[in-house]
Amino acid sequence: MIGHDLAGRYEILTRVGGGGMALVYKAHDVLLNRKVAVKVLRQQFVGDEEFIRRFRREAQSAAALSHPNVVSIYDVGQEDDIHYIVMEYVEGNNLNEIIQERAPLQTDEAIRIAVQICDALDHAHQNHIIHRDIKPHNILIGNNGRVKVTDFGIARAVTSSTITQTGSVVGSVHYFSPEHAKGINTGEKSDLYSLGIVLYQMLTAKLPFLGESPISVALKHLQEPFEEPRVVNPHIPQSVENVILKAMRKNPAERYGSAHEMLLDLDTCLRPDRLNEPRIQFIANHDMDETRIMPAIRGGAVAASSDGPSRTEPKAVVSDTTSVNLQDAEQEKKPKGWKKPVLVVSITLALLVLLLFGFKWVLAQLDPGEVNVPYVIGMTETDARTTLTEAGLRVKDPVTREFHKDIPKDVVFDQSKDNIRVKKGSFIELSVSDGPEMKELKNYVGQKLQSAKEELIAMGVAEERILVTEEHSEEEAGTILEQTPKDGEMFDPETAEVSFVVSMGRETVDMPDLTDMRLKDARSLLKSLELVLEEDDILYEASYLHEKDHVIRQDNFNPNDKVPKGSKVSITVSKGPPEDSKTYTFNIRISPATAGKASEVKIIYSDATGENIEGVKRTIDSTVDIPVTVILAPDTVARVTVLRDNQFMDTKEIRYDQIGAGGDSPNLTIPGDGETTPPPDTPDGDQQAQAEVDESNGENGAEGQEAGT
The missing domain is CATH 2.60.40.2560 (Immunoglobulin-like)
Structure with missing residues (x-):
C-alpha cells in the first residue's frame, strides 16, 4: 500500500498502526493538501457481503458524529477489493503508549482524560452508537492534549463469520464487560464498564483481571472481584475510587444510568469536599453467575416424607436435626449392662484398623511415586523432552510456541510445575520460543528509495541498518535497482540489514562550448562524449557574425552544464550571410x-x-x-x-x-x-x-x- 494513490486522491505515506480488522496508514490528501489517516479493511473480511454492508453502514453512522473528542470521519469508499475509511489524522500518541511509559498517572491527569472520553461516549450514545471496544489503544492523545476517541462504528461491524474465524467474541478481553463476555447484546453501560477499566489502569498501572487465556480473563469478569484501586495505589482519593467501583459493577443495573451521569460524577470527584467521602456501598445482588459460598446441607435435616403418615409417635428435633422417639428417650433412663457395648466398639475398631491398613496397601500399589521436576528453561525443546522423559515425566502436546526476539528459536522459556515434586508420569507444559518474529521481505526493485525506507522503518528496521550504494543507470535517480535479502526471503526486522543498490541516474559529462565551432567538429566532439546530435535537432539560420556551417549557439544546454550521457543536444548553425547582403x-x-x-x-x-x-x-x-x-x-x-x-x-x-x-x-x-x-x-x-x-x-x-x- 505504501506509495499507492488510493482513489486518485489519498497518497499512502506510511503505516502507523493496525488491529485485528484493519490496518491504519498515514496519507496525504492531495485535493485538500492535508494529512489524513486511512483505515483499510483486512483482506480476510472482504469476502463477507454482510460484513461489508454493515461496515459501510456503521462507518457512515460514525461519520455523523461531530464532537471535539471524536476522531472525524472524512470519507468512506472502495477501490477494487480495498474497503477504506478516511479520518482525521491526530499527531501524538495513543493512551496505551502513555500508560506503558509513565503509569500510574497523576489523578488530575487521569480524570481529565476520562472526562473527555466520557463526553465523547455521551455524544455517541445520544446518537444511538455504542462503541463496544473502549480501550487505551483506541484513545488518541494529541500533542495539544486533546483526547480523541477512534474506531467508532467498526467495532459493531462484526458478523458470525468473524466469530467463527477468531473462535471467540470479538473485542479486547481485558476491557470486556460481563454481559459482553456472556455474548449477549451490549448496551451503553458496557462502554461505561470499559471506561472504568481504562481509568483503573491509568491510576494503578495494571489491569484488574489477568489470566492465562482469554477465556480465563472473561470468566474473571463474570465471577471474580477485582483488587480495589486504593489497595494498589493508596494515593487515589476515595471519591475517584467510588467512580471506578460504580462503573465496574458486574450487574449493569448497579452502574451509572448513562454516560452523562458518569460525566457529572467525574466533573465533581476532585472537589475538596468530595475527596474523603465515604466508600460507596452496594446492596448485595443475587446474580446466579457470580461465585458465592453456599452453606452445606446436612444429612438429617429433613425427615423422609414417606414415613410421615405411618408414624404416630411424637418427634423431637434436636440441634443436629436427628429425630428420636420420646418413648425410647424415657427407656434410656433405665440402667443397662456395659459388656455388650464394649464388645461392639472393640470389634468396630478392629475392623477400622484392618480397613485402614488395607486402604494404605492398595494406595501403595497404585501410587507411582513422586519425582522432582527438572528445570528445563534455557534448554532446547529436544533436550528438555529428553530430560523430562528420563525423570519419568511427560510433555503435554502441543507445546506453546511464541515469538521472542531475545530468545533463540526452539529454546524453552517457560514451564509448568518447576522446582516441585509431582507424581511420576505427570504432564509438564512447555513454552518454546519461535525466535524473533520473521517477516517476508517484499520486492522493492523499481520503487523509490524513500518509500522503501519508510515502509521498512514502520516494520521495525532501524534506519542505520538500511544500507545504500549508488551507481549510474538508465533508471531515474533514487530508483532501487537491487536488494538484499531478495524478494520473498524471511528476515528479522530487529537485527537484519537490508541493502539497496540505488540509481544515480545516467552518468553525466560537462557540456563543451560549441560556439563558432565547425559543424563537423562539433559532431565529432559530441559523439566522443556520448551525446547525441541528430539532424532534426540542428537549426540553420543566416548570420553575419558566423561563417557558414559554424555553430551560432547551443539551445538546450549551456557550456559546463552536467549533462547525462545519451542526451540529445540541440544547436543553431550558420548558413552564411542573408540573401540580401x-x-x-x-x-x-x-x-x-x-x-x-x-x-x-x-x-x-x-x-x-x-x-x-x-x-x-x-x-x-x-x-x-x-x-x-x-x-x-x-x-x-x-x-x-x-x-x-x-x-x-x-x-x-x-x-x-x-x-x-x-x-x-x-x-x-x-x-x-x-x-x-x-x-x-x-x-x-x-x-x-x-x-x-x-x-x-x-x-x-x-x-x-x-x-x-
Whole structure:
C-alpha cells in the first residue's frame, strides 16, 4: 500500500498502526493538501457481503458524529477489493503508549482524560452508537492534549463469520464487560464498564483481571472481584475510587444510568469536599453467575416424607436435626449392662484398623511415586523432552510456541510445575520460543528509495541498518535497482540489514562550448562524449557574425552544464550571410614607407560582421596588392582603414547602394616616400579603373586619399 494513490486522491505515506480488522496508514490528501489517516479493511473480511454492508453502514453512522473528542470521519469508499475509511489524522500518541511509559498517572491527569472520553461516549450514545471496544489503544492523545476517541462504528461491524474465524467474541478481553463476555447484546453501560477499566489502569498501572487465556480473563469478569484501586495505589482519593467501583459493577443495573451521569460524577470527584467521602456501598445482588459460598446441607435435616403418615409417635428435633422417639428417650433412663457395648466398639475398631491398613496397601500399589521436576528453561525443546522423559515425566502436546526476539528459536522459556515434586508420569507444559518474529521481505526493485525506507522503518528496521550504494543507470535517480535479502526471503526486522543498490541516474559529462565551432567538429566532439546530435535537432539560420556551417549557439544546454550521457543536444548553425547582403572585394596597393626597407602593414575593417576587425597584418618590402573583402547589409556602410608602421594611412568607405555588378578592381593606392606615380608594372588600364572607382565613391573617398597623403 505504501506509495499507492488510493482513489486518485489519498497518497499512502506510511503505516502507523493496525488491529485485528484493519490496518491504519498515514496519507496525504492531495485535493485538500492535508494529512489524513486511512483505515483499510483486512483482506480476510472482504469476502463477507454482510460484513461489508454493515461496515459501510456503521462507518457512515460514525461519520455523523461531530464532537471535539471524536476522531472525524472524512470519507468512506472502495477501490477494487480495498474497503477504506478516511479520518482525521491526530499527531501524538495513543493512551496505551502513555500508560506503558509513565503509569500510574497523576489523578488530575487521569480524570481529565476520562472526562473527555466520557463526553465523547455521551455524544455517541445520544446518537444511538455504542462503541463496544473502549480501550487505551483506541484513545488518541494529541500533542495539544486533546483526547480523541477512534474506531467508532467498526467495532459493531462484526458478523458470525468473524466469530467463527477468531473462535471467540470479538473485542479486547481485558476491557470486556460481563454481559459482553456472556455474548449477549451490549448496551451503553458496557462502554461505561470499559471506561472504568481504562481509568483503573491509568491510576494503578495494571489491569484488574489477568489470566492465562482469554477465556480465563472473561470468566474473571463474570465471577471474580477485582483488587480495589486504593489497595494498589493508596494515593487515589476515595471519591475517584467510588467512580471506578460504580462503573465496574458486574450487574449493569448497579452502574451509572448513562454516560452523562458518569460525566457529572467525574466533573465533581476532585472537589475538596468530595475527596474523603465515604466508600460507596452496594446492596448485595443475587446474580446466579457470580461465585458465592453456599452453606452445606446436612444429612438429617429433613425427615423422609414417606414415613410421615405411618408414624404416630411424637418427634423431637434436636440441634443436629436427628429425630428420636420420646418413648425410647424415657427407656434410656433405665440402667443397662456395659459388656455388650464394649464388645461392639472393640470389634468396630478392629475392623477400622484392618480397613485402614488395607486402604494404605492398595494406595501403595497404585501410587507411582513422586519425582522432582527438572528445570528445563534455557534448554532446547529436544533436550528438555529428553530430560523430562528420563525423570519419568511427560510433555503435554502441543507445546506453546511464541515469538521472542531475545530468545533463540526452539529454546524453552517457560514451564509448568518447576522446582516441585509431582507424581511420576505427570504432564509438564512447555513454552518454546519461535525466535524473533520473521517477516517476508517484499520486492522493492523499481520503487523509490524513500518509500522503501519508510515502509521498512514502520516494520521495525532501524534506519542505520538500511544500507545504500549508488551507481549510474538508465533508471531515474533514487530508483532501487537491487536488494538484499531478495524478494520473498524471511528476515528479522530487529537485527537484519537490508541493502539497496540505488540509481544515480545516467552518468553525466560537462557540456563543451560549441560556439563558432565547425559543424563537423562539433559532431565529432559530441559523439566522443556520448551525446547525441541528430539532424532534426540542428537549426540553420543566416548570420553575419558566423561563417557558414559554424555553430551560432547551443539551445538546450549551456557550456559546463552536467549533462547525462545519451542526451540529445540541440544547436543553431550558420548558413552564411542573408540573401540580401552584398559582398565586395577590392585591392589595396601599398608600398613600403621607404623603398628597399620593410614596412608592417595592418588593415582593419568594419562591416556587417563586426566592428574594427583586423583583416590583414603583414610585412612588405616592395609594392603589393592586398585584396580586402567586406560584407554589407542593406543601407549600411563598410569602412576599411590602412595602417603602415602603426601610422594611419587612409580610410575607405563602401556603401551598400554604391556596389555595382562590375568585377573587382584595385581602388586604394598608398605609395611610399617619394613615389608620385604607380610602379612601372602597373598597366595604364588599372590606373584608369582606379580613377573610376575613386570617382564613384564620391567625396569620402577623396578625403580618405588626402588623409593618406
